[in-house]
Amino acid sequence: MKIKAVFLISILLISVGCASVYRSPNFYEMRDGHRLVAILPFDVSISSTRLPKGMTVEMLREMEKDEGYTTQALFYSRFLARSGDFTVEFQDVDRTNTILLRNDLDYESLRMMLKTEIADLLGVDAVISGKIQRESPMSEAAALALGIVFGVFGSTKKVNVDFNIHDGQTGNLFWKYNHQVSGSIGSSSEQLVKSLTRKIARTFPYSIHTR
Secondary structure (H helix, E strand, O other), X not given: OHHHHHHOOOOOEEEEEEEXXXXXXXXXXXXXXXXXXXXXXXXXXXXXXXXXXXXXXXXXXXXXXXXXXXXXXXXXXHHHHOHHHEOOEEOOHHHHHHHHHHOOOOOOHHHHOOHHHHHHHHOOOEEEEEEEEEOOOOOHHHHHHHHXXXXXXXXXXXXEEEEEEEEOOOOOEEEEEEEEEEEOOOOOHHXXXXXXXXXXXXXXXXXXXXX
């Protein structure tokens, strides 16, 4: 679909605001028990208040789902490329998604599951999940391309991201990173993940350099 392809156009990200990091009081105890970690599809929410002409809410929901799975795969790829820098292994996302789907857990129904239930089902010690909230459905560059078809132009003002890790045994929040980013002309999934992995590097709990 043209809209999906355009939506993933890469453009520059600029950080705004301050990031916040949370550590569980039992941080070290939990971390020592983590060996295998699963990354779930990210929960993406895009404002539907000003949709371009010709775009429906159903199309927007599909874009959210696509970005959720894309972000999951991108994080896995970046972690895999630096596997020597971490104290844990990350479960292959294809395996993760296959197990979930075989148990009738699709993108929407995951929101209704406890992290302990998901961890037990996947056979992992911890679960990475995240939320991405966008003010508008696409970058200015993407809107420019769509404008040729739909005649409407717009841009992403800011993106709010929550990156969460829950302990699989207790379900308790182990670590959380929240940050707001804004694109000079928008933001793509690839640039967003690249920016976040760079920013969380110093505090990421599974990094061999984290104390």
